[in-house]
Amino acid sequence: MVVSVRGLLWRCALGVLSGWLVLGAMGCATTQGEMGGSGTASTGLPPGLRVDEVEEATEAEAALLVTQVMAVANATHAQGARLSFTFWNERGALTLISFSARGVSGPAAAALDDDETHDTLATVLAEYPQRHTGQAILTLQREQAKWAMDYNVSAAPRPPEARLLPVPMKAFPAEVVRDSTKRLGKMLEAVEVPTEGEIWLDVEVQLEDGRIEGWRPRLFQLARRGGRPRPVSPLLASYAVQVLLPFTLGVGPRTVLVRLRLAHRAQDTEALGWVEFAQIERPQSSPETNAAFVAEYRAMHEYLLWKWRYEVREGAEWIARRGAEEMATWYAGGVLLRGGGYLARWAGSATRRALARGGEAATGWLRTTLSRLPGDKKREFEWLWAKVQLEGERALTAGEKASLRGLMERVEQLVHTRLDIQAKKRLRDSAREYYKTLHPELRQLLEEQGAAFPIHHRRPLDYAQLFPAEDINAADNLVMVKQAVHGHVNRAWARFKQLRPDPTATEVSEAAKAIDARFHIWYHQAGDPRGAALSLGDAERAALQTLERLFPN
Amino acid sequence: MDVCRHLGFALWTQPPVHAVPTTAELVGHLPFDPVLAAVYSRWSKASFATDIAGVVLAGNDDSEFSLKSQSTWWREFHQARVPLPLFIFGGEPLLAYSYATVPDLADVQGRQPVVHVDTYEFEGPLIHPVASNVDRFFDTYSHFLEEVAVTPEFKKEKEAVLTFPWDVPHLLARDLPLVELLREGRFASVLPQDDSTQRWVERILDIAAGG
Numbered sequence: 001m002v003v004s005v006r007g008l009l010w011r012c013a014l015g016v017l018s019g020w021l022v023l024g025a026m027g028c029a030t031t032q033g034e035m036g037g038s039g040t041a042s043t044g045l046p047p048g049l050r051v052d053e054v055e056e057a058t059e060a061e062a063a064l065l066v067t068q069v070m071a072v073a074n075a076t077h078a079q080g081a082r083l084s085f086t087f088w089n090e091r092g093a094l095t096l097i098s099f100s101a102r103g104v105s106g107p108a109a110a111a112l113d114d115d116e117t118h119d120t121l122a123t124v125l126a127e128y129p130q131r132h133t134g135q136a137i138l139t140l141q142r143e144q145a146k147w148a149m150d151y152n153v154s155a156a157p158r159p160p161e162a163r164l165l166p167v168p169m170k171a172f173p174a175e176v177v178r179d180s181t182k183r184l185g186k187m188l189e190a191v192e193v194p195t196e197g198e199i200w201l202d203v204e205v206q207l208e209d210g211r212i213e214g215w216r217p218r219l220f221q222l223a224r225r226g227g228r229p230r231p232v233s234p235l236l237a238s239y240a241v242q243v244l245l246p247f248t249l250g251v252g253p254r255t256v257l258v259r260l261r262l263a264h265r266a267q268d269t270e271a272l273g274w275v276e277f278a279q280i281e282r283p284q285s286s287p288e289t290n291a292a293f294v295a296e297y298r299a300m301h302e303y304l305l306w307k308w309r310y311e312v313r314e315g316a317e318w319i320a321r322r323g324a325e326e327m328a329t330w331y332a333g334g335v336l337l338r339g340g341g342y343l344a345r346w347a348g349s350a351t352r353r354a355l356a357r358g359g360e361a362a363t364g365w366l367r368t369t370l371s372r373l374p375g376d377k378k379r380e381f382e383w384l385w386a387k388v389q390l391e392g393e394r395a396l397t398a399g400e401k402a403s404l405r406g407l408m409e410r411v412e413q414l415v416h417t418r419l420d421i422q423a424k425k426r427l428r429d430s431a432r433e434y435y436k437t438l439h440p441e442l443r444q445l446l447e448e449q450g451a452a453f454p455i456h457h458r459r460p461l462d463y464a465q466l467f468p469a470e471d472i473n474a475a476d477n478l479v480m481v482k483q484a485v486h487g488h489v490n491r492a493w494a495r496f497k498q499l500r501p502d503p504t505a506t507e508v509s510e511a512a513k514a515i516d517a518r519f520h521i522w523y524h525q526a527g528d529p530r531g532a533a534l535s536l537g538d539a540e541r542a543a544l545q546t547l548e549r550l551f552p553n
Numbered sequence: 554m555d556v557c558r559h560l561g562f563a564l565w566t567q568p569p570v571h572a573v574p575t576t577a578e579l580v581g582h583l584p585f586d587p588v589l590a591a592v593y594s595r596w597s598k599a600s601f602a603t604d605i606a607g608v609v610l611a612g613n614d615d616s617e618f619s620l621k622s623q624s625t626w627w628r629e630f631h632q633a634r635v636p637l638p639l640f641i642f643g644g645e646p647l648l649a650y651s652y653a654t655v656p657d658l659a660d661v662q663g664r665q666p667v668v669h670v671d672t673y674e675f676e677g678p679l680i681h682p683v684a685s686n687v688d689r690f691f692d693t694y695s696h697f698l699e700e701v702a703v704t705p706e707f708k709k710e711k712e713a714v715l716t717f718p719w720d721v722p723h724l725l726a727r728d729l730p731l732v733e734l735l736r737e738g739r740f741a742s743v744l745p746q747d748d749s750t751q752r753w754v755e756r757i758l759d760i761a762a763g764g
Contacts (some may be wrong), residue, residue, distance in 0.1 A: 375706055375714045421671065421679060421749050422719040425650075426672070429606060429716055432647045442647075447565045447600045450609025450616035451644025451651055454673075464677070482617075486649055486672075487630035492674035526617075 057168035057310075058092035061249075062126040064169050065094055067200050069121055070114070073140055076101065076274070079109035080356060081142040086244075088162035089129040089136045089343060095162045095244040098279040105263065105274075117147050123490050124151050134158075160282060161250035165306050172245045176212065180244065183215050185237035187515040191262065193271035195225025198263040200276065205256045210248050211392050218257070221370070222505060232262055233270040243275045251302045253337070255281040277320045289336070293358020297333025301389065304330060308390055328363035331382060334389045335408075336362065342408035343425055348413050350468035351408070354408055357469075364471035372414050372423055373407075381407045413467035424461045429472045431455050438475060445526060453526060456481050459512045460493060466505040479523035488536045492543040499551040518543040554601070556695035561700045562602035564635070570597045570614050574621075577638045583656035586665045588687035589642055601647045602698055605713035610643045618644070623651070631670075634677035637743045639670065642687075649673050654687065660740055664688070666734060669718055680744045680751045685730035693724045700724075722753075730758035 026310060073083060081104045087094040128151045129136065136154035141148040182202070193199055200223050206214040207278040247256045257280075262273035285294065304446065336355035343349040354365040370378045384404045387395055419427065435455050436442065445453065456479050457472060464472040471477075481489065496503070496511045503511070521529040534542065556729035557564040573593045574585065592599070602657065612619045623641035632638065639653035649672045654665035664686035671679040685689035697717050706712040717726060726732060732738060737756050 005580035007719065014743050095688075161584050262762065375704060378714075380703065421674075422716070424717045425671075425719055429713065433712075435647060445610070445644045447563065447603050448612075449604075449618040450597070450600060450611070450646045451648065452622070453647060455647050456649075463672075480647065483622075483649070484629075487626065490673070490675055491630075497675050 007374075018027065033232065050527060053168070054166065057166040058130075058169060059126065060168045061092065061094065061166040062122070064130075064171065064248060065125050065165075066118065066121050068242060068246050069125075069138070069140070070118060072099075072239075073142075074114070074499075075239050075242070076104050077108040078104050078106035078143065079144060080106050083140040086139045086161055087129075087136050088156075089132070090133055090162060090164050091166070092129045092165040093163040094125070094129060094246075095159070095250045096137075097159055097161075097527065098277065099243055099275065100272055100277040105261075109142055112145050112147065114314065120147075120149055124149055128175075146430060153416055159280065160285075160294070160298065161252050161254050161280060161414050163249065163251055163302055165302060167249055167306075168310050172248070176248065177245065179211055180241045183212075183238050184232055184240055187215060188232045188234075188237055188260075191220070192229035193232060193262045193264045194222070194224075194226030194266055195228050195230055196224075196266055197222065198224035198261070199488060201260045201262060203258045203260065204281075205247075205257060206250060206253075208253050208392055209251055209301075210309075211394075213246065213392065215392065223261075224263075226264065230264045230269070230271045234273050236260065236273040237260070238342060240275050241312060243278055245462060247278065247280065249307070250280070251298060253283055257281050287394075288353075290355045291356025292363070293329075294333065294337070296358075297329055297337070300330050300334065305390065328367055330389070331385055332362040332366045334385050335366070337387060338393070339408060342405050343412060344374075347411055351412050353412065353469040354415075354471070358417070361471060361474070364474050365469070368412055368430060368471050369415055371426060373410070377407060377410070381411070399517040416465055418465050419461050427461060428455065429466075429471060431457070431478055434473060434475070435478050435480065438478075442524075449526075452483050453480050454483060454486050455479070456486055458491060458516060459508060461495075463503070463505075463508045466503075466508055480526075481519075481522055482525070485519060485522040488540040489515060491540055492518075492547060495544050496547050496551065499547060499553060511547060514546040514550060515543050518546070556698055557601050560628070560698060563607065563696060564601060565600075565603070566596045566599040567612070567614070568597060569594065574613060582639075583638060584659065584663055586640070586642075586654045586656070586659075586687055587663050589654065600646070601694070605698075605701060605707075606717060606721045607646055608643050608694060609646050611641060627651075627653075631672060631678045635680065635745060639668065639680075640665070641670070652683075652690070652707050655740075655743065657743065658734065660686070660730070666731065666740075668740075676747070677745060679747060681718065681747055681750060682735060682740050682744075682757075683725060684729060685728050685734060689728045689731065691720075693721070693728060696724045697721045702733065705724040723760050729761075732758065732761040 058396050069083075070084060076083060082102045084098075084100045085096060085103075085256065086098045089095075091518070124138065132153050135154050137150075137152045137154060139150040140222070141150070186433075187203065191201060199220065201217065201221075202219040204214075204216045205212060205216050206216070240260060243256060244256060256278055258278045259276045260273050261276045264271040264272050285291070332355050339351070343351055352371075355362045355364075364454055370381060373381065380403060384400055384407070386397070387400070388404070393401075432455055436446065458479060459467065459472070461472060492515050493511070500507050500511075514522075518534075521532055522536070522539075554564060556562075556593040573590050584617075592610065595615045596610070597614045598610055598616070599616075601607050603609060604663040609634065611623045616622075620642065627639065627641050637655060637657045640656055641651050641653045644651040651670040651672065653668050653670050655668060656665050659665045667684040667687055668680060669681045669683045671681075684693055696717065700721060701707055701715050702711045704714055706714045715721065719757065735758055740754065
């Protein structure tokens with residue numbers, strides 16, 4: 001119960017915005033909307049965004065996709081050719097999931113009216129997505145003198161890369177188009193097609209948010225033998241990039257597998273080609289990862305990217321100005337999903353285990369652990385993770401990478417290290433501030449009665465290193481007690497320490513349970529509890545007896 | 554108080570309700586600290602900067618956190634493990650850290666040094682000297698608050714990332730009578746010794762010596 005209160009409080013700190021995003025993400029992950037096609041576009045908007053700017057972004061995105069689909073269609077002339085674009089649609093935010101082209105090598109159809117195709121496509125993409133949430137397949141079928149279009153809604157699970165917000169882009173960044181064309185062009189320069197032969201080539205393109213992080217040829221296969229080798233037309237790279245660009249509008253790490261079909265015809269000097277299909281391949285999520293937390297993280301990450309890209313230009317500095325609590329989910333999710341490389345040598349890393357739990361368990365753990373770092377190191381940790389998440393790991397300098405690695409290892413080491421009195425004091429300060437947020441009604445008591453009601457860790461800080469993946473300052477580990485209660489409880493723990501000077505985690509948990517059983521009626525009580533059958537002295541004696549029975553000398 | 558007002562920290566006082574007590578009533582036949590006597594002649598209770606960490610003075614009243622209740626609590630749970638009597642006059646809000654004077658180490662004017670008392674440790678209280686007298690304690694604490702107020706975390710989120718006294722040994726090292734007491738080993742002879750106490754003393758002496 002207390003945990004959920006804590007979660008609620010932090011979510012209040014996040015504002016209603018993330019709630020909207022989370023509901024959007026979670027609704028699709030857990031309700032009928034999961035299968036798509038049957039959802040209804042909501043009229044609700046994130047409070048952080050204005051209605052007009054989201055409408056404007058929706059229009060801009062539709063226009064951008066019209067241009068992109070037209071670019072692909074205009075390069076396809078065969079009668080009967082069929083182009084299919086599968087999107088995930090979220091209130092007009094269209095994330096391309098897959099593309100396929102069939103029948104594109106047939107005889108050319110008659111010339112067609114580009115304006116008519118454009119207008120039809122603009123109507124479809126501007127209006128149809130407003131009517132539903134879920135998967136949609138846009139199909140263009142080349143007829144003799146026009147492209148026939150079809151927009152079908154189908155049931156499918158929401159893919160993790162799907163956006164919740166439309167992007168207000170008028171065009172894809174010129175440098176992305178140029179660099180991609182160059183990279184693919186270079187790869188294709190190494191490929192040759194037999195005269196009148198045919199091959200296919202699979203290319204992997206690694207994406208992270210809107211960035212293209214890498215290219216790699218995966219598979220090359222000869223489909224039809226032929227004569228002497230022929231080079232591939234440089235036009236193919238430009239065309240394939242047009243297919244690829246809408247995939248960059250997704251969120252998170254993913255790979256696009258692009259299958260290129262390359263064929264040489266007798267009358268040509270170069271081999272021509274087309275994209276047979278392109279589809280997203282997703283990294284496998286760890287089974288212990290909390291899916292709801294990842295969805296919450298992704299929603300927040302997308303929103304922050306949106307703000308960063310389209311509203312402000314100060315990048316990581318803007319993020320750094322956000323409150324630590326506001327950003328807790330973002331940092332925790334980012335470290336969980338992107339920090340693996342930094343913790344590779346830590347088998348069974350406590351950081352990973354803690355963050356994989358998600359929710360308050362993850363954010364609280366990170367908050368508590370970072371509070372053990374000196375202020376400048378904590379700031380550096382957050383700044384570097386903000387940069388990694390917004391600009392990609394490649395944006396880090398060698399020095400920054402080394403610093404981040406050092407900080408990640410330091411965090412991992414910290415939670416396995418016994419706390420000294422200074423570290424304990426720091427954690428108790430954090431525990432007090434947190435307890436005050438849980439119990440704002442205690443403000444007056446705090447000011448008037450001060451140390452009369454100390455915060456007590458049910459599982460003591462002395463043993464925090466035995467539970468490295470748990471948040472020692474979690475709400476359910478903190479209780480306020482009267483000074484006298486604390487004195488009696490501490491005597492019980494002192495006896496446990498005599499009985500087990502070097503205990504295991506299990507022994508500590510058993511001791512905590514035994515002590516709680518005797519004293520819990522005094523927890524969170526500023527006055528004397530009603531109906532207490534035992535005095536504090538009796539409770540202490542009973543606790544000591546239990547401990548001596550559980551942990552005989 | 555001026556520093557609290559200037560920096561906008563919480564400040565709370567209550568007018569006197571009882572006459573200033575004598576230590577004899579509370580901890581035996583020892584003189585009451587004259588600075589504390591002056592404080593309690595003005596207020597029955599006061600708290601400073603409780604919005605970030607702060608100090609709450611035990612009340613000269615009948616409340617849960619009173620000079621009397623603290624004296625009783627200290628005697629019942631902790632005094633037996635400390636060689637000389639301590640007089641608990643305040644504490645940190647919601648934490649088992651107290652501030653106490655050491656009557657046996659009073660200077661010629663009767664002013665008693667101040668120690669920070671950590672009663673969280675199972676083996677017994679940890680005691681760390683923090684000021685040569687109550688006046689100096691408030692002076693040092695006010696400088697601590699000033700240092701908290703200029704940290705980026707406080708400016709951004711009103712978060713206190715410094716802890717008293719651990720992050721400000723340099724402020725304690727400015728208290729020359731305290732440094733003298735430490736150098737002479739006066740605390741060493743009367744307070745329970747452990748590694749942390751020893752390291753703390755060495756740290757302050759090192760800074761005072763220009764280290």
